[in-house]
Amino acid sequence: MIDDPQTTRRQKRREKRIQNSRRQCHCCRQTFMFCWRCRCGFAICQACMHENAWGMTCNGITWTCPDCGGQNGYGNQ
Numbered sequence: 001m002i003d004d005p006q007t008t009r010r011q012k013r014r015e016k017r018i019q020n021s022r023r024q025c026h027c028c029r030q031t032f033m034f035c036w037r038c039r040c041g042f043a044i045c046q047a048c049m050h051e052n053a054w055g056m057t058c059n060g061i062t063w064t065c066p067d068c069g070g071q072n073g074y075g076n077q
């Protein structure tokens with residue numbers, strides 16, 4: 001008799017890992033290689049940040065998170 005353990009083998013693909021390394025913009029819901037991030041988890045892409053800059057920053061040095069109201073630096077990422 002021959003035992004063949006490979007007859008029960010399973011194949012799984014995990015393509016979600018690719019998206020894990022990217023950031024999803026909380027504004028437009030698209031994923032980007034780079035997003036501005038807040039410590040609370042909020043993320044926004046460069047395009048949305050540019051569009052909303054008038055409401056999120058008043059000095060061009062820091063931006064205010066709309067979720068938690070925290071201040072984040074513009075140039076330290």
Ligand SMILES: [Zn+2]
Nearest residue numbers: 025028045048
């Ligand atoms: Zn966006």
Ligand SMILES: [Zn+2]
Nearest residue numbers: 038040065068
């Ligand atoms: Zn925040």
